[in-house]
Amino acid sequence: MAAVLASAPPQPLPKIPHPVPVPGRLPARIRRSRDGPHHRRRTLHSAPAEWPLEQRIQESLTILDLMEAQFISLDPELLAALLKSCADARTLRLGRVVHDKATQARLQSHPLVANNLVLLYGRCGQLGLARRLFDEMTARNVVSWTTIISVYHHAGFPHDALDLYRSMLMDGGVRPNAFTFTIALNCCASVEDLDLGVRIHEEIVKDGCDDDEFIIVALIDMYSKCGRVSDAREVFDRVTNPSVEACTAMIEGYNGNGEVKKAMDVMRRMFRTGLSSEAASKLGFASMIRSCAMELALRQGQEIHARIIKFGHRPGSKALSTLADLYERSDRMIAAKHVFDCLVVKNLDLWARMVSGFARNKQYLNAFKLYAEMVAQDARLNPQIMSLAIKACIGMSGLEEGKQVHGILIKVSHLVDESVISSLAELYRSCGEYETAQKLLKHN
Secondary structure (H helix, E strand, O other), rough: OOOOOOOOOOOOOOOOOOOOOEEEEEOOOOOOOOOOOOOOEEEEEOOOOOOHHHHHHHHHHHHHHHHHOOOHHOOOHHHHHHHHHHHHHHHHHHHHHHHHHHHOOOOOOOOHHHHHHHHHHOOOOHHHHHHHHHHHOOOHHHHHHHHHHHHHHHHHHHHHHHHHHHHHHHHOOOOOOHHHHHHHHHHHHHHHOOHHHHHHHHHHHHHHOOOOOOHHHHHHHHHHHHOOOOHHHHHHHOOOOOOOHHHHHHHHHHHHOOOHHHHHHHHHHHHHHHOOOOHHHOOHHHHHHHHHHHHHHHHHHHHHEEEEEEOOOOOHHHHHHHHHHHHHHHHOOHHHHHHHHOOOOOHHHHHHHHHHHHHHOHHHHHHHHHHHHHHHOOOOOOHHHHHHHHHHHHHHHEEEEHHHHHHHHOOHHOOOHHHHHHHHHHHHHHHHHHHHHHHHHHHO
């Protein structure tokens, strides 16, 4: 689900012909306050865009100190932009500095500043303080409500977020906007509250927001997670040209409800329409590949892989793991290993499947090499991995390699179970060491 802005964007300064630039950067010109000793303009240079966000915030605070020293009054828009930057950077230390400056300037109650203070403390894990600041607001607008609802949702408290949404409706003075509806629908999806989700959908239709891209995605996600994937498809089909995010949500919805073939139909529809490189970068490749893996649809998976390469996309670990899983389950071990090697972090289940895949395809040496790679990287071993490694040794008649595995088992007893003992006995018997095999079984 796409992220929803929880506060209003910075507006142009009332006395300056240029809008406030991106958060964390000061405007090119700042007019001196009429309360100051001079009325002329002074040009201040913004921090370079290539600097890290926290460094730009620090530089902006230094300039604010200079402004205060020269009796230049601070604007609420500027403080709000800095607070938003601190929230984005999750830097509570610098955010508190901005909060202090807002308090000194008596601007902490200004709606723009107050809303971004709630956002700052919420994102920095200070949920109690964020709520206290919200409760202390003398006037709350739709941005105030949306911010606190979003803060609770992203902190992992969707029930509380929905309680706040209901309180906003009961307050009567504020009407939800598209952002509010989106967050509320996300919360309904998290707690599978279909009844409230349907009521929110009705309000969205009344307000004429049902063509908003964020809302469309949120509705598809909500209905899918509440088990009403047919209603999700109805929302999807009403859109003439659904966005990549909407298509991905619909694919994920079908996957989550076990309707993999329908997920693949949506995927094919996306590819038929033709995609720009920009749109391709937004694709939920992991969801698409998972559909292929669930259906063992190798050809479609290969097509998606080819498109990933074509678009120059850098898939995340989730997509790569799923793709490696598809190739392994389809017995395409060379392709599986190629994708597997691209993973920076490899989970234990995928390691096991790869070793198992090589052994299943009688590539015993490759299976053992992969096990040895696990040992070299201090990967966490378990009895399943040890049993697979021993079976690889049996397949290649590798008694010495098997004894190496046995040596590890002697040192690390929690890696031993009945299947491991049975595999070891089979190894020794296959290599003619019947007495050793008998001793293993006898002492088990």
